[in-house]
Amino acid sequence: MTTTAEYRLKTPLREAYADSPLLDDVARRATRYLSEIDERRVFPSRDAVAALSAFDVPLQEHQIAAGEVVDELDRLASAATTAIAGPRFFGFVNGSGLPAAVAANWLSTAWAQHGGFWVLSPSGAKIEQVALRWTIELLGLPAESAGAFVTGTTMAHVTGLAAARSSLLAQVGWDVEADGLFGAPPITVIVGAEAHPSVFKALGIIGMGRDRVITVPVDSQGRIRADSLPEITGPSIVCLQAGNVNTGAFDPFREIATRVKASRAPIWIHVDGAFGLWARVAPARAHLADGIELADSWATDGHKWLNTPYDCGIAVVREGQALRRAMATSAAYLPSGAEQANLCDYTPEMSRRPRGVDVWAVLRSLGRSGLAELVERNCRLARRFADAFAAEGFPVWNDVVLNQVLVSFGDPERTRTVIAAIQEDGTCWCGVTVWQGKTAMRVSVISWATTEADVDRSVDAILRIARRTS
Numbered sequence: 001m002t003t004t005a006e007y008r009l010k011t012p013l014r015e016a017y018a019d020s021p022l023l024d025d026v027a028r029r030a031t032r033y034l035s036e037i038d039e040r041r042v043f044p045s046r047d048a049v050a051a052l053s054a055f056d057v058p059l060q061e062h063q064i065a066a067g068e069v070v071d072e073l074d075r076l077a078s079a080a081t082t083a084i085a086g087p088r089f090f091g092f093v094n095g096s097g098l099p100a101a102v103a104a105n106w107l108s109t110a111w112a113q114h115g116g117f118w119v120l121s122p123s124g125a126k127i128e129q130v131a132l133r134w135t136i137e138l139l140g141l142p143a144e145s146a147g148a149f150v151t152g153t154t155m156a157h158v159t160g161l162a163a164a165r166s167s168l169l170a171q172v173g174w175d176v177e178a179d180g181l182f183g184a185p186p187i188t189v190i191v192g193a194e195a196h197p198s199v200f201k202a203l204g205i206i207g208m209g210r211d212r213v214i215t216v217p218v219d220s221q222g223r224i225r226a227d228s229l230p231e232i233t234g235p236s237i238v239c240l241q242a243g244n245v246n247t248g249a250f251d252p253f254r255e256i257a258t259r260v261k262a263s264r265a266p267i268w269i270h271v272d273g274a275f276g277l278w279a280r281v282a283p284a285r286a287h288l289a290d291g292i293e294l295a296d297s298w299a300t301d302g303h304k305w306l307n308t309p310y311d312c313g314i315a316v317v318r319e320g321q322a323l324r325r326a327m328a329t330s331a332a333y334l335p336s337g338a339e340q341a342n343l344c345d346y347t348p349e350m351s352r353r354p355r356g357v358d359v360w361a362v363l364r365s366l367g368r369s370g371l372a373e374l375v376e377r378n379c380r381l382a383r384r385f386a387d388a389f390a391a392e393g394f395p396v397w398n399d400v401v402l403n404q405v406l407v408s409f410g411d412p413e414r415t416r417t418v419i420a421a422i423q424e425d426g427t428c429w430c431g432v433t434v435w436q437g438k439t440a441m442r443v444s445v446i447s448w449a450t451t452e453a454d455v456d457r458s459v460d461a462i463l464r465i466a467r468r469t470s
């Protein structure tokens, strides 16, 4: 066992690992954490959170053995984690790590690969290319598309919208990469009234402006009303949504794409499909995303429905040249990519881990049928929640077409009180939202680990708390 006294930067690499139980010890700790997660509170106790103050120490002068560092991390931090990796976290939209992906993630971390240049990781580049091809095939997107593994859907928006900007402006004779946006011909940006905040963040980052948008009215589920789209007269980006974060609803892609592409102006359709894009893989849900293949770029997450560990997003862009124009760079000391594609020519980052390895592991492990079953099962479990709430007389505000459920427990104050009590109880965790003026609890079912028993146990806790809160 390596001790504090022995551990020095000059320790040979061979000894740092071969003669040390460090990584075995980490595997044991992580295995214990995950195998006990079912029995612990979903949100940590106040005491566990308070104990985090033990981290507030001045940085010491001397070195500390790696094993001791990990021990400190586990002792102080593991108990104060939110059990997103467990089966009863229904907040936001967070997948748990699928075992094959967690394990592949660890192995590829040990490789310390740079996913940007082929020469820095032939394996990473190969596996990411395969994972991207499988993703494009599974989602039924145009086979000629290029893509990028990024940190999440927000960065996938940035990636897709940067390609959109490049393509649309090139079509009207402007080189945005060289000359920037000052003085450029304007691009109209059209969004639905229930677009996710990440779309506006991305629009702001790429210089399109968060507020410089035309907002189209939506229906009670958050779907764009196609008949309310503005007339398109010049270069335009239309941002559509597959899976509203509150209701799970989908914009009518085919109708919108047909309408806007009938104009003679340069048009780019970008889809926010952070989780909803994966409805395409489940035969009974695929109709929700009908026509999505008519778009030009798509943003989705690995860390939602694919259940990769954080962080993992995927951008897919039909016009690979536009993406490459927006992202590629060169310098004498950098590999040119003349013989092997360098993936950093397609991503905003230059250095990054090859996170597509995690996507590859999920797809390899589940196969087509396993992934379809994961999506379908989560949707069935969301329905199970909704039926239980409705049977008790609590109104469900959305059509439960996917994996999202919105329920209220009375007036806004009572609903918020019930949600706070559910979070405090610790059996499960659900968040609050306001949907078109109505305060509601959001239930998002997206973990591979959630079973019917988890839903029933959560429903029992939720209804017990809702009944006693008047």
Ligand SMILES: Cc1ncc(COP(=O)(O)O)c(C=O)c1O
Pocket: 092, 093, 151, 152, 153, 154, 155, 196, 198, 243, 244, 245, 272, 273, 274, 275, 301, 313
């Ligand atoms: C519909 C939708 N779009 C975008 C995002 C942002 O994704 P990320 O946090 O991976 O950037 C989310 C996250 O919940 C989402 O639900």
